[in-house]
Amino acid sequence: MKKYIIKRIAYMLLTLWIVITLTFFLMHSIPGDPLAYMAKTLPEQTRINFYEKYGLDKPVYVQYGIFMKNLITKGDLGESIRYPGRTVTDTISKHATVSGRLGLQAIAVGITIGIVLGVIAALNRNRWPDYLVMFIAILGVTVPLFIIAALLQYTLSVKFKLLPTTGWGKFKHTIIPTIAMCFGSIATYARYMRSNVLEVINQDYILTAQAKGVSPFNVVRKHVLRNAILPAITILGPQIAGIFTGSFVIERIFSIPGLGSYYISSISDRDYTMIIGTTVFYAALFIVSQLVVDLLYGVVDPRIRVSGDN
Amino acid sequence: MSKVLEIKNLSVSFHTYAGEVKAVRDVSFELDRKETLAIVGESGCGKTVTAKAILRLLKTPPAEIKKESQILFDGEEVTKMDKKRLLSYRGQDVSMIFQDPMTSLNPTMTVGAQIMEALEIHKKMKKKEAEAEAIRLLKLVNMPNAKERIKQYPHELSGGMRQRVMIAIALSCNPKVLLADEPTTALDVTIQAQIIDLLSELKEEFDTSIILVTHDLGVVANFADRIQVMYAGKIVETGLKEEIFYKPHHPYTWALLNSIPSLDKESKEELYSLGGTPPDLILPLVGCPFASRCDYAMEICREQAPETTILSDNHKVACWLQHPEAPRVERPILSGGANRG
Structure with a gap:
């Protein structure tokens, strides 16, 4: 087990390095640079000084070498070029917690509701609860996030004045964004769980459990659920990724000071250090979540518990 | 000898898109206390459906146990049992072993937990007590290293061992009737003999009546008291x-x-x-x-x-x-x- 995790971490670092390298050269190949917006209005010498200060006058591969050296030796992602004084690490740690809280809330709510709805649909196959859940699921996957968000804002805060439309700070601010964000997860999980439960229910061991005299509720709880959840864990990885991309949109709609808006503005600003910093952060988060998913497999299914030898 | 199970005019149909499949047609038989009855016939002749009907394990719909059918367990009408009684009847009064031990155990539960489950439901045992009983049962079905085995998962056991676990589960609550649905079909020949020997030993030990469903007359030769040949329901x-x-x-x-x-x-x-x-x-x-x-x-x-x-x-x-x-x-x-x- 230890060996397996160490091996996985080595692969993760390799992946991360590839992501960093690709991003670094890609962003330098886009026309324009972080200082372009003011370069035209500055005197020649000031401009040159600025470029020298940020090392932008050097060839790209030299800049890459300097960046990697700082990252590896000091863990330093640098300072924002566009907004001097803000270090990239500070920006991430301050705003990622906001995004993280929202994302975790959305995933937790989405998975829980999705699983419950999926099981209900499967157990009532071809009856009204099934049709209702599948209707919700189709809405969830087809209707874009921002439409759901706008609808929720309109009904819950404008019409009924129950919750604030936008803003951040208190729990009540997170409710509408969470619902909007988890809608897709609910839909995906409900559909997945429905088909898994239908498959598991026809397995022989369910018959064994029934023949033992286990009550229908406990058959589902103890025998169906755990076996049906397994394939659903696979989609946890993509779901987490989906939550991140969704958060860019949601944070803008609800004026939430999350990392998403910084990420997007850093790209249009060509704020090189910010781009690399946030990309590294998102990539690392995604890779780690993949590892967690793989380890979760073993927890749920004893048959694929990893052994150290392979 | 008194009758522990009486089946009268049992008819079971399956309602499919193609039409009504009459799987069991007007079958009547009895099972005496401590008797072993073998139901023999080729695939699709209604043996398994009969056995499942006795435990009311058939999904309704598509299955339908016809109105005139009577299944009497110790004089009690099984087809009229309410939900609660049915749950206590299954596993405690009548239990069942299935054909394929590879698929009839839950892959995500330890075998110990699967044996203990029935004990906790029917005998209201606490966890510790149930665990000790599970070990005792595994020893009874000749499982080596019973203490370690209860912590293992089905995929860590061979087919013969899994069938032993199934038998331990089925006998855990001392049922009066054991339905064994092709218990040896999925096993290789030497293991088949061991399982049959084990069943006949345990039958004495537990005073259980057995209905053995099989397509192989060779299997029942030494084991059954009575044989019932079925064809086309x-x-x-x-x-x-x-x-x-x-x-x-x-x-x-x-x-x-x-x-x-x-x-x-x-x-x-x-x-x-x-x-x-x-x-x-x-x-x-x-x-x-x-x-x-x-x-x-x-x-x-x-x-x-x-x-x-x-x-x-x-x-x-x-x-x-x-x-x-x-x-x-x-x-x-x-x-x-x-x-x-």
């Missing part, structure tokens, strides 16, 4: 083991007996096999269902279903050959099958 012949093996009267029983491989046969000789397939149970059956495959079929066989002829206290057969006007036919002996028993 009906019982065609029933009798004590000796009667079925030495004095079989139905041509289908003959065919089954002749298809048992035997040691005294020349090795190159081809094994007897019965031609044709069982009738489609969606279509209405006119006459004797076996007529189309029977070497001795007469005109009447295709027109009218045969009456049951009582040959002795236990021996009954449904065949027109028993009619006084029918030609006398002797059982053709193709192999050493008759030497068994």
